[in-house]
Amino acid sequence: MTTLSQLRKAALGLPEVEEGTHFGMVAFSVRGKGFASVTKDGWVQLQMGGEGVDKALGAHPQGERLERAGKVIGFRVPLKAINGKDLNELVYVSWSHRAPKRLAAALAGAQKAAAAGPVGDLPSAIGKPATRALLGAGIESLEQVAGHSEAELLELHGMGPKAVRILQEAMTERGLTFRS
Incomplete structure (x- = not known):
């Protein structure tokens, strides 16, 4: 239900x-x-x-x-x-x-890329649903993740608190933080 x-x-x-x-x-x-x-x-x-x-x-x-x-x-x-x-x-x-066809094709491509394995410098530990969510939103790197707030990321379907925590740890290692 x-x-x-x-x-x-x-x-x-x-x-x-x-x-x-x-x-x-x-x-x-x-x-x-x-x-x-x-x-x-x-x-x-x-x-x-x-x-x-x-x-x-x-x-x-x-x-x-x-x-x-x-x-x-x-x-x-x-x-x-x-x-x-x-x-x-x-x-x-x-x-x-x-x-629109181009938008649908872009999301389908992002889903295929997520299924194929690691994308850019996104940690694979976030899982495939979170990776698909990021790619669907046009986010392909930790630097692009840093342009968003934690709340914005959590609104993405497939993105959960664990994935956000893993992203935060990876960003901290690179001196990056979420947008306020």
């Missing part, structure tokens, strides 16, 4: 996402294009193409196909009926569907 706060963290952890409202619902958009929203009765609605919808329905039969004028526009599922990991994946698919 997931919550609105988990959806919010997953959505806002992606590049250039803004939170707002759409017809009274909490909604998330990337460069002005909506990709996820939550109805007042607790259904998460995700914009995605037909292939993504088919895959989502296969994994979550309690969900529903969203159509407008006979055209598939997305998928919806009760927020309480989906686990956090699956929600993260669906939010990413929806974001990728609506994000």
